[in-house]
Amino acid sequence: MTLRRLLPDPGTSALDELYAGLTLDDPAPGRGVHVALCMVASADGAVAVDGLSSGLGGEADLRALSRLRGANDVSLVGAGTVRDEGYVPLTGGADRQADRRARGLRHAPRLAVVTASGRLAPDLEVFSDPAEPPIVLTSRGADRDALAAIDDRAEGHVVADTDLDAATIVTALAELGLPRVLCEGGPRLNQVMLAGGRIDEVFLTVAPTLVGGPVPRIIGGAIEVVTQLTLVSAYEHEGDLLLRYRCR
Numbered sequence: 194m195t196l197r198r199l200l201p202d203p204g205t206s207a208l209d210e211l212y213a214g215l216t217l218d219d220p221a222p223g224r225g226v227h228v229a230l231c232m233v234a235s236a237d238g239a240v241a242v243d244g245l246s247s248g249l250g251g252e253a254d255l256r257a258l259s260r261l262r263g264a265n266d267v268s269l270v271g272a273g274t275v276r277d278e279g280y281v282p283l284t285g286g287a288d289r290q291a292d293r294r295a296r297g298l299r300h301a302p303r304l305a306v307v308t309a310s311g312r313l314a315p316d317l318e319v320f321s322d323p324a325e326p327p328i329v330l331t332s333r334g335a336d337r338d339a340l341a342a343i344d345d346r347a348e349g350h351v352v353a354d355t356d357l358d359a360a361t362i363v364t365a366l367a368e369l370g371l372p373r374v375l376c377e378g379g380p381r382l383n384q385v386m387l388a389g390g391r392i393d394e395v396f397l398t399v400a401p402t403l404v405g406g407p408v409p410r411i412i413g414g415a416i417e418v419v420t421q422l423t424l425v426s427a428y429e430h431e432g433d434l435l436l437r438y439r440c441r
């Protein structure tokens with residue numbers, strides 16, 4: 194099945210061409226980091242099917258995520274997503290590692306997990322590679338025993354009193370020398386980043402699925418934060434729409 198490019202310059206190509214050579218911007222002056230949000234949603238905006246995003250996107254969505262993880266310094270995720278989605282270390286395959294090295298990037302992106310509670314079970318798969326300890330951004334209110342239990346398998350940073358706001362998160366990542374950030378969700382973390390005006394661009398896959406029900410949308414929260422977007426590119430593959438927007 195071919196990949197259809199709808200915008201810019203309509204045409205067709207092999208799926209492998211999707212976001213080939215993609216780069217993420219350096220941070221704008223004074224911003225510290227550049228944040229690209231990457232999410233898949235159903236046509237009615239749902240974030241998951243049966244609690245998992247894998248019920249939504251197809252092959253092209255996976256390819257897009259892999260390309261984005263080929264271009265970033267760090268993937269940022271909320272603890273809920275790590276628990277629900279069973280995150281694993283983001284080592285990637287040999288081709289992606291070689292491609293990253295050729296661009297002057299570390300062989301794999303770091304993974305940074307945001308948690309106020311600090312409650313990440315030490316046997317989670319995300320802690321399974323001693324060579325790839327995730328960064329844990331957490332709070333002074335976190336469960337000390339829980340943090341102690343992951344002390345030898347994570348790089349912990351206590352950066353806030355309770356919940357982390359967007360400025361605290363991006364400052365921590367900038368200070369760690371990780372300027373190109375791929376925010377991989379979930380909806381509660383996304384809301385914090387949106388409310389803080391810290392989303393610079395959006396990679397959204399719209400899957401040809403309706404979900405209904407009480408499933409959250411890709412950005413949660415009780416407060417509207419209206420943000421205008423400019424559509425930069427659009428592709429279609431097996432009904433999936435792969436959209437790249439810049440935030441104005």
Ligand SMILES: NC(=O)c1ccc[n+]([C@@H]2O[C@H](COP(=O)([O-])OP(=O)(O)OC[C@H]3O[C@@H](n4cnc5c(N)ncnc54)[C@H](OP(=O)(O)O)[C@@H]3O)[C@@H](O)[C@H]2O)c1
Nearest residue numbers: 232233246271272273274308309310357378379380381382
């Ligand atoms: N469609 C997609 O592309 C996609 C992507 C990601 C996730 N998802 C789905 O989203 C659902 C999970 O949603 P969610 O909203 O619970 O995810 P989430 O934002 O990843 O997790 C929420 C948890 O993360 C921590 N957290 C997030 N922001 C924080 C902040 N600013 N400060 C401190 N802690 C923060 C807190 O953990 P503690 O409780 O430990 O303090 C909070 O309880 C799952 O069904 C998952 O499959 C879908």
